[in-house]
């Protein structure tokens with residue numbers, strides 16, 4: 001095997017592995033939803049212990065939340081690593097639209113399952 | 129808790145809105161029919177010019193003589209009514225909930241401004257309450273219903289600011305807030321609160337009569 005070619009391959013694989021590891025670790029460390037699409041915050045940040053939440057709620061597939069659409073159809077693959085705002089922030093009513101989809105996704109599942117917070121103050125909890 | 133929340137933020141909102149809109153329309157139509165039967169000439173001398181002239185003088189602070197005669201009452205009443213109507217329509221939380229349910233939205237107030245306006249409404253309610261207790265002539269004319277009505281108006285504002293600031297018991301306060309807001313909307317067409325919807329008509333009537341028939345001012 002050509003030596004320099006193998007080196008080039010490693011140059012690709014190592015960063016890719018690092019990225020994957022970082023991604024997998026990062027989700028474990030998420031304790032709050034802080035989308036960079038909100039330039040300023042008007043409410044206390046929402047506590048969201050990513051892995052613990054999804055385990056307790058028994059959510060199996062990542063694309064329940066990190067979804068991906070093509071021609072209006074939900075895809076099997078997920079949009080991991082992308083913030084919701086990267087797809088849901090456009091137009092002049094962008095901010096309200098981004099709030100709307102966050103609330104719709106989080107709250108409608110909580111209402112369906114009759115578990116989890118549904119009132120403003122339950123999610124946007126002030127620090128004690 | 130989820131069941132009550134779903135009820136209060138779902139079907140009861142519809143019930144409240146339908147009673148409010150239907151009741152208001154129904155009473156206004158009945159009033160128009162009664163006027164045609166009992167005082168048909170109003171339809172002849174009704175004048176948009178004189179009606180608007182009167183309405184304008186009565187919605188501008190101190191635009192009428194009786195307002196200038198009672199400056200304290202006028203000031204409180206104006207601030208109270210403006211905050212009462214503007215706050216719920218342009219409150220961030222309300223706009224966000226409407227966007228979630230119906231996909232429409234509009235500009236909303238900063239939270240701090242909404243807080244101040246809410247406090248002004250609550251202070252206004254206290255002022256009217258004290259007036260009913262302290263001022264002899266007003267106390268004499270007050271019925272228990274007047275006090276209940278004041279409570280119905282104050283309740284959504286007290287519980288709204290309570291749940292917003294997450295004071296203890298805020299979850300119950302949030303539920304009570306939604307229910308009391310709906311109660312207030314339902315009460316609007318059938319109680320003295322209806323004077324808000326009547327205002328343009330009573331002023332329009334008085335203004336047309338004063339301007340067109342008596343050639344006088346009514347402010």
Ligand code: HEM
Pocket residue numbers: 120121136137141144212215216219221222239242243246284285288289291292293305306307308309310312313
């Ligand atoms: C029709 C049903 C209603 C629902 C579902 C509803 C819902 C809410 C919610 C969820 C909040 C926010 C709490 C927060 O920000 O954490 C709120 C606050 C508030 N609402 Fe309502 N509301 C209703 C009717 C009304 C009505 C009729 C009024 C007054 C006429 C009103 C006045 C207020 C006020 C003054 C606040 C607090 C403002 C502040 O201090 O920031 N609401 N409401």
